[in-house]
Amino acid sequence: MALSIASSLLWPDLPSNGWGWIILISGLIVVFRYRFAGAVLLGLSWAILFFNHELSWLKEQHISLPAQHELNVTVSAVYRKSDRQQLLVSVQSINRQSYWPEPAIRLTLSDKKTFLKRGDKLHIRARLKIPHGLGNPAGFNAERWLLGQGVTATGSISSFKLLYQADSSWRDNWLMKSRQLMQKFRQPELLMALIYGEQQDVDKADWQTLRDTGLIHLIAISGMHIGLIAWIGMALSRLLLQRWSEKLPGLHWLVGIAFALLYSALADFSAPTVRALCMLIIWIALRLWQREWSGIRIWLFALAIMLVIEPWSVFSAGFWLSFIAVGILGVAGFLWRKPSLWQIQWLMTLLLVPVQLVLFDGLSISSVLVNLPAGPWFTFSIVPVALISGLLVPIFPSLAYIGFWLCDLQLDWLMSALEWIQTWGSGWMAISFRQQLLLFWALAGWFIWRFSPVVMKREFGLLLLAGCGLLFAGCQSEPDWRVDMLDVGQGLSVLISQDERALLFDTGDAYQGGYNMADAAIFPMLEYRGIKQLDYLIVSHRDKDHSANWQRIAGKYPQARIVSSSALTVDTLICQRGQQWQWGKLQVMVLSPRSSSGGDVNEDSCVLRISDNQHSLLLTGDAERKAEAELIRLPRQLLQSQILSSPHHGSKSSSTPDFIAAVAPDYVVHSAGYQNRWHHPHPVVLSRYSQSQQWITAVDGLVSFEFSQNNTDIRPFRRLQPWYRQMDAWLVGDQPLK
Known part of the structure; x- marks a missing residue:
């Protein structure tokens, strides 16, 4: 099922609902005899029906035509910029018509004086449009980024009326106290991003430095955060509740899940947090159920569950980076049984190359050397202290302050070291399209030569690589x-x-x-x-x-x-x-x-x-x-x-x-x-x-x-792209997206 849902990234068209129902019925018939084929058909049908249902309101409200729309919305998140506010809202009604589930829309509000927060209810007039970004083969893919968050439209607010002002939530108060404790720190924005996933305030230059040196994944909330919090909960349970564990055998595990849920709520149940929480719950459930599943089976099961629950995740770069990184850890364990940190690091770097090229059109050439000391530093020092301090904020703020101060000091040292490294040259290397193809061929050839059971002799492997190289060179020709x-x-x-x-x-x-x-x-x-x-x-x-x-x-x-x-x-x-x-x-x-x-x-x-x-x-x-x-x-x-x-x-x-x-x-x-x-x-x-x-x-x-010579080759970019980058065709008529 995961494979068929993931294939929606490459569909040239989005089939209609009719095709979805036909494939669903076929899958239900086939699945009892041919489980794999049936699962593939069921996954395809679910993706088709889900995407058509989630996007149907765009056609019904004629979003393809420039017009003002009246909406009743609830604010889900607020991102404040220097000149505007970005609101993520869930929509209760559009032009007096309601939809289920409520569409998620990202809106721009130029009013900087009005302080809006999560839970506020507004009546607004806004001009809406479909998820649309620049249509170039290089650069930021706005459509994929928006859909990866489940956002099905964007727009700008022309007027609004506050219908209900929500009280500050417990999370807002928790984060406000944390910010107050960090007021005089040098890296409060990075610290808030590391602990609570509040990335919107991080300076662009800092993000660029972290990307160029390959450390941006260490700041983002990941499975390491959830696993560590769960471990802390289980350790406290063993320390304080040991006498109850005989009557409740799964008590320690349940306390660990409770701590992970609390932290996930603090991180606003962001997509990476939910993914890590899902994998943790699956793993603990298997332990309580006394089932010994292989790592790859747990990985595939978690992947399928996440894609079935939230098919929009298929468009999220973070989703694939985190899942592939976890999968690579499993591959390292399979190859070396007890892999060293160096082996994990170089394998991670090597196998993430195709993903980085597809998503970012470049590579961090300094990532291996920088991650080798920075990875353990974060894992064993910065992250544990930061997470424990974050949990202590409402109970022991003075202890939380000390922990925050220690983490801020280390983050400041880290950023100073990275800036010094950057003076020797950017660690980021942009890769042209032709170079990307060459790297893909080299990696594929090396993998076939190294691991394929068909290629038993190194001489044959080298011959295969040479043949692939000649084929690649012959197929690639630059125009005049x-x-x-x-x-x-x-x-x-x-x-x-x-x-x-x-x-x-x-x-x-x-x-x-x-x-x-x-x-x-x-x-x-x-x-x-x-x-x-x-x-x-x-x-x-x-x-x-x-x-x-x-x-x-x-x-x-x-x-x-x-x-x-x-x-x-x-x-x-x-x-x-x-x-x-x-x-x-x-x-x-x-x-x-x-x-x-x-x-x-x-x-x-x-x-x-x-x-x-x-x-x-x-x-x-x-x-x-x-x-x-x-x-x-x-x-x-x-x-x-x-x-x-x-x-x-x-x-x-x-x-x-x-x-x-x-x-x-x-x-x-x-x-x-x-x-x-x-x-x-x-x-x-x-x-x-x-x-x-x-x-x-x-x-x-x-x-x-x-x-x-005498030939002219014309390539309009969007016409060669998957369905989600050609949504206009679907909105202006009844034809499928194409």
């Missing part, structure tokens, strides 16, 4: 050059690359709070494509959605030549019609403006034509009618292009019929934000390009054009 129309929301950024060198046209937007398209999309894509050098950074004009990140990019790639209609630096090459240069095998030509007025208006946008004499690309920035009228006076062969980035995101103020006729594009890409308030691209403009094949980055994600 590539155009990536990035999905940067409401903005523009186009990456042109050849031979590990790149030209970047526009930089996307940046927002309050620090979120920006350089970190979210551009840098990840440069690393994903294996770009070693950025030769040109071209900023069409000064509009924020085109230029906001030029300084950040220029700082990381100082050798890049800056070209713009505005004097961004003293060395900026100002765009002017007639400029042209040879860049590798490509000819770059500036077609507009005739002369820039400073880059502050759309008509100043740099318009570039890039060609290899067979294929051509026209980049237009925010050029509007006046600029287009100037462009169509050029000789037709200078303007006509195979690919066009539509002017001004497909606005009505651009893309005149005469301009479209002059360019005569085969392919048009409209770079626009999902459900943007300007309604780009406008339906009128879409109809004007009816003779061309069109894509919209908000719907199709990144659109990649790969050119090799």
Whole structure:
């Protein structure tokens, strides 16, 4: 069942409820004779029925259409940012209609003055949308992250009314007392994250340091926390309740579970906590039942139970990291019987490589060396003292303070040591897509050679590895050059690359709070494509959605030549019609403006034509009618292009019929934000390009054009992705997600 539910990560479509019922009936018929096949069918049917039921309200409420909705909600969690509040809410009614189970929605509230807390009930008006993030092959996968938390919609609150103000819960009071004890500490945020799972206040720079050095898993609540708390409970039970254990043989185990439940409540029953608690209860139940199950059987049973109870867990990166890490511990025990810490560490690092590549597009190259001392340090010193101190807060606050102080001191030493290590270079190494494939092949080949019963001789294993290597090299061929129309929301950024060198046209937007398209999309894509050098950074004009990140990019790639209609630096090459240069095998030509007025208006946008004499690309920035009228006076062969980035995101103020006729594009890409308030691209403009094949980055994600000799390979990212990254198709009609 676990295997079939997990397969939903790869489904190209989400089958309808009808298919779910058919598969369920088939599974019930088959399971009595063929248990494995029946379990697979039952798991498939449960996943299909569950996801359809949980998402059905999106279609019924027409969430695909921009509109205001009235909701009655209860606040489940509050995450306070510098400029806003993020609310996780459960919804009692949407437009006076109720659903069961109550949908979970993540909302943004720009009001920083109103102090909301868990349990508050609100009546709100909000604009909702489906789980939607940037559609690029590299960078943060927002859809998977949201669904992994069971969140089926996001939105922004336009107005709200407080219906009921909840009293502070016992957990809120407990955490408030803990924060008061930590007021003067150096690492209170990390300490709160370590003990109670309160990660929202941890500084981004600290998270980055922990990720780069491979220690981020030590801060997150895991099975170690739950197991240690249960052990503390059992030890206290043996010390204080020994006389009762003869009458109640399972007393010590039950006390251990009670302590684990208390700690899970303190950690807000977060997904990692519930997973660890589930495995602990299964293990204790087996001991009380006097059943000796193998470690792998317990692992698979816990995995199946968790996925059946909460199928959304299949989308959680933390879920798979924790379960796979526990599984690797079992593999280490199988291979070496009594594995050393070093053996566990290198095996963990090696076998987690594919998971890290899939989830994060990179590796922590310092993780083995750093984890070797840090792992035992956390396991035997920091975590036990921190957890015991956390439990002592309401009983002996003075003792809790001493324990917190000792942990804070050690965490401060740790972060200082990690910062010193970082001065020698980042421990994080981004891996390009081609390198990822190579690593996957190497790991698969090594595993087959080392463990497969078929490969008995090392000579045959080496021959197999060599053959796989030749096959890999033969199947992989880089195009002569590539155009990536990035999905940067409401903005523009186009990456042109050849031979590990790149030209970047526009930089996307940046927002309050620090979120920006350089970190979210551009840098990840440069690393994903294996770009070693950025030769040109071209900023069409000064509009924020085109230029906001030029300084950040220029700082990381100082050798890049800056070209713009505005004097961004003293060395900026100002765009002017007639400029042209040879860049590798490509000819770059500036077609507009005739002369820039400073880059502050759309008509100043740099318009570039890039060609290899067979294929051509026209980049237009925010050029509007006046600029287009100037462009169509050029000789037709200078303007006509195979690919066009539509002017001004497909606005009505651009893309005149005469301009479209002059360019005569085969392919048009409209770079626009999902459900943007300007309604780009406008339906009128879409109809004007009816003779061309069109894509919209908000719907199709990144659109990649790969050119090799006379061949053009076009890859719209979302159309090649699983169902949960293509939910719009399902919302606008009765067809399945595809």
